[in-house]
Each structure stands twice: as structure tokens, then as C-alpha cells.
Amino acid sequence: MLGAEVDVARLIWESVTSLESLVGPADESAWLIGSAEGEFSAALVLGEPLKHLPMLVALESVVKHLPEGIAVLDADLKIQWCNDQFLAMSGRSESGLAGLRGVSFDGAFADLQIIGPDFSPFHNALGSGATSQTKCRTGASTYLDVVAAPVFAPSTAQASMVVVTVRDVSFEYQQREKLRAIHEAGQDLGDIAPEDLMTMSVDARKILLREKIIQHTKDVLKFETIEVRMLNERTNRLEPLLNVGMLAEAAERELFAQMTGNGVTGYVAATGNSYLCRDTADDPLYLKGVAGASSSLTVPIKRNERVLGTFNVESTRANAFAEQDLQFLELFCRDLAVALNTLELLVFERATVVSESSAVLLREAAKPVDEILNDIAWLKDKFVGFDPQAAERLQRVLSQTLT
Structure with missing residues (x-):
């Protein structure tokens, strides 16, 4: 008997004398929802599943304290269970699970906005049976990475629940x-x-x-x-x-x-x-x-x-x-x-451009100047014999120009 809060013998006796109180959930999702709503006070595990009981108990403790927020949505996409981290992320630590049960994922957070790439992750996970991932923003600067994974009932291809994992990626995003x-x-x-x-x-x-x-x-x-x-x-x-x-x-x-x-x-x-x-x-x-x-x-x-x-x-x-x-x-x-x-x-x-431009200008100006200097030299030679002063002056012009 797992989770019994009353006398085991009395509970079994009441179950036998009142058969309507003895319920066999069709699958794990029915048990999860029923236990979350307080419909069951105990679970009787028989046969093969008994081997997995210690692991299940340990797993519940691990999931409860994971750094990621985890929530379980039913077929109507309403929250039926979540861990403490999810409560903290949504600002519902004081109200606890009772304050979130039956609330949609969007309703659990203030000003939640899906920013993609999947704008309907929970419906898609439930309908397609494939895991969906997207990002959401809540408030002014909180960014969440959201993964929605479908959970299938035994012997059926239809998903009956969606397990949602939420991670705060605000720092990485910023x-x-x-x-x-x-x-x-x-x-x-x-x-x-x-x-x-x-x-x-x-x-x-x-x-x-x-x-x-x-x-x-x-x-x-x-x-x-x-x-x-x-x-x-x-x-x-x-x-x-x-x-x-x-x-x-x-x-x-x-x-x-x-x-x-x-x-x-x-x-x-x-x-x-x-x-x-x-x-x-x-x-x-x-x-x-x-x-x-x-x-x-x-x-x-x-x-x-x-x-x-x-x-x-x-x-x-x-x-x-x-x-x-x-x-x-x-x-x-x-x-x-x-x-x-x-x-x-x-x-x-x-x-460099200025230097090259100056060089071009100097080359272009040198041609007529050379012609003028040649003419002055020719005139100087003509004046040497009969006008020494003119020849001297022309020589002075040549010397000053060349220097």
C-alpha cells in the first residue's frame, strides 16, 4: 500500500465492503489527475509494476527538485501537477499547486507572450504526438525556453497528457x-x-x-x-x-x-x-x-x-x-x-594623392620652362660680343632659375 494516510486494514475492509470506493485507473494519467485532485487516498500496486515502485518514488523526489520547471497538462491543456521550480518561475510559490491546478499554461504566468518559433506548442504536441519547442517572454525581461512533450496512454496512439519543461534563459538571451x-x-x-x-x-x-x-x-x-x-x-x-x-x-x-x-x-x-x-x-x-x-x-x-x-x-x-x-x-x-x-x-x-598630383604638375610645368631657359641661353650668347651688361643679366636669370 503506497501513500496510505489511514489505517491500512480499515481502508482495505472499507474497499471490500464498499466496492464503489475501489477504482482501477485506466492509465497513469488517470491516476495522476485523480491523485492530484484528492480522489485517491492510497494506491495498491500489484504484480509487475511493483518492481518499478522504488524507482518511481525516487524519481518523484528528483523531479520535484530539478532546476527546470516541470508541469503536467491534461488533454484539455490544464495544469494538473507541477514541481516547486515551476511554482517559483510563475510566482505562485505561496499558493502552491492548488492555486495552479486547472489553470492553463498561459494563465500561470503574468503577461506571457510566445515569441516562437512554435506559436502553439501544447496543441501541436498533443495533436501531432511530437515534441515541440519554443520561447516565451514574461514581464519586461524574463525569457523562457519551453519544451512540450506528449505522453501516450498504454496501447493507444493518442497522447493523453503533455509534460512541459521550462528553463529560464534570460541571461543567455540578454x-x-x-x-x-x-x-x-x-x-x-x-x-x-x-x-x-x-x-x-x-x-x-x-x-x-x-x-x-x-x-x-x-x-x-x-x-x-x-x-x-x-x-x-x-x-x-x-x-x-x-x-x-x-x-x-x-x-x-x-x-x-x-x-x-x-x-x-x-x-x-x-x-x-x-x-x-x-x-x-x-x-x-x-x-x-x-x-x-x-x-x-x-x-x-x-x-x-x-x-x-x-x-x-x-x-x-x-x-x-x-x-x-x-x-x-x-x-x-x-x-x-x-x-x-x-x-x-x-x-x-x-x-599619396597630393604627392602624385604635385609631381604631375611639376612635370607639366617643366616643359615650357625648359623652352624659355633655352631661349634665354641663346640670347645671352648673341649679346656677349656687343652688350656685356645684357649678357651678364641674362646669365644671372639663368643661374637663379636653375637653382
Whole structure:
């Protein structure tokens, strides 16, 4: 006798004397629904199923404490049973199973919205007999991964129940959305219209790039205090490009791409490796950049393994940055490197075009000048015998022109 809450002998006697109280459920679903509704006070297991009884008891305990929410829906797609995690996800822990029994899955959650790909997962699982998977959103920022699996009654091809597994994927969803936003922000850094490139000076382009970096750093990466420096390969100096929230002494500090004596920024520029400082008080490399700073994150700006500069972020909170923040900033800096490299190439191309144009002009101008000089030399020779002063003056013109 399983689950008896009254005297076993008395219960059996009453069952025998009152046969209508003895019920044989047609299948497991009938037993589950009946027991959930309190129709049964005990279960008598006989024969072959008895071998599986210990496993069933253990399985119930495991399912009850799984991290995923689990609910059993009947043929009308109403909740008949759920575990504690499902109650917690739906905000019904206080009311318990009694508060959800007979409620639809949609009704168990506040403002539930199915976002696909299957917009009718429970009906499809019950009707087709195949497992269905979809995603739902509840509230402003909670995302759920929902799997609906049909349960078949013995000796029948028709599903009689649907077991629903629910997993909270809000963190994973938000991280994917942030990655997408970072990629879009990075692409925007170098997105300058060709007509603007023709009219904007190098300084104007740098100002535009600074504005975009600051905007995307705050809106997408959620960093408030930043410093970006560019590496001058000729002097090995890290020249400031922009800073937000840094101390004046830190912003004006002269730094070089060296592993020692130049703080975390110099170390990152010299090694080409990112550096996560979890506690500035215990880090010998750290140089004060923000008043009360407790942690920092510094990433190299690289293009084809060539270090172009550094991107430094600081916070007054200890352990403010995690490995995930480091990966996000590295991704952003890859696109920033492309934008900076494009700017550098454009400057080089402009200088090259100007140089080539000057050479063409000089070559074109040289032809008539040579003809004029030849004529002056011919006239000078004619004046040598009878007008020495004119010949001397012509010689002076030739000498000044050739030099």
C-alpha cells in the first residue's frame, strides 16, 4: 500500500465492503489527475509494476527538485501537477499547486507572450504526438525556453497528457542581444559616408570617431569611465585619443608601450594582451586613473596582431568586471581597430594623392620652362660680343632659375 494516510486494514475492509470506493485507473494519467485532485487516498500496486515502485518514488523526489520547471497538462491543456521550480518561475510559490491546478499554461504566468518559433506548442504536441519547442517572454525581461512533450496512454496512439519543461534563459538571451548590439555599434564606428570623407579633415574625423566611441561605450557596453590611447610607433608613446571621467593627472600622464613603469596601459600595449585588474589595491601594475578606483579593465586595440592602441575602463567598485565584460570589450575593440586603421589609411592615401598630383604638375610645368631657359641661353650668347651688361643679366636669370 503506497501513500496510505489511514489505517491500512480499515481502508482495505472499507474497499471490500464498499466496492464503489475501489477504482482501477485506466492509465497513469488517470491516476495522476485523480491523485492530484484528492480522489485517491492510497494506491495498491500489484504484480509487475511493483518492481518499478522504488524507482518511481525516487524519481518523484528528483523531479520535484530539478532546476527546470516541470508541469503536467491534461488533454484539455490544464495544469494538473507541477514541481516547486515551476511554482517559483510563475510566482505562485505561496499558493502552491492548488492555486495552479486547472489553470492553463498561459494563465500561470503574468503577461506571457510566445515569441516562437512554435506559436502553439501544447496543441501541436498533443495533436501531432511530437515534441515541440519554443520561447516565451514574461514581464519586461524574463525569457523562457519551453519544451512540450506528449505522453501516450498504454496501447493507444493518442497522447493523453503533455509534460512541459521550462528553463529560464534570460541571461543567455540578454548576452546574445548584447553581442548583437556590440557588433552593430562596432560597425557604426567606421561608417562614414564617402561624401563626408571628401570634405572632412583628419581632425574632424577623429572628433566624429570620439563621439561614436563615447556614445556606444555608455549605451551598449554600460561603461562610464574610459580612456583610449593611440600608439605612436615611431616614439613608442601612447598618445591620448579620448577620456571620460579620468583624473586630469591620469589623462595627462605620459605613458609608453613598456611592460614596467607605465601602468597597466603600458603593459597591455607592450604585450598585446588584455588585463583584468580585480582589486587595484593589490595590483603593482596599476596607476591611479580614477578617484577611488577599485578595479579596471584594459584591452589592446589590435589589427592583424599589430597594436594600434589601448582601451581602458575603470570602476570604483571592486571586482566590477568579469571575463564576460573583457570579451565584450575585446569584440568592440576589434571593430574600433578597423575604424582606426581605415582612418590611418585614408590619411596615407590623401598624402599619396597630393604627392602624385604635385609631381604631375611639376612635370607639366617643366616643359615650357625648359623652352624659355633655352631661349634665354641663346640670347645671352648673341649679346656677349656687343652688350656685356645684357649678357651678364641674362646669365644671372639663368643661374637663379636653375637653382
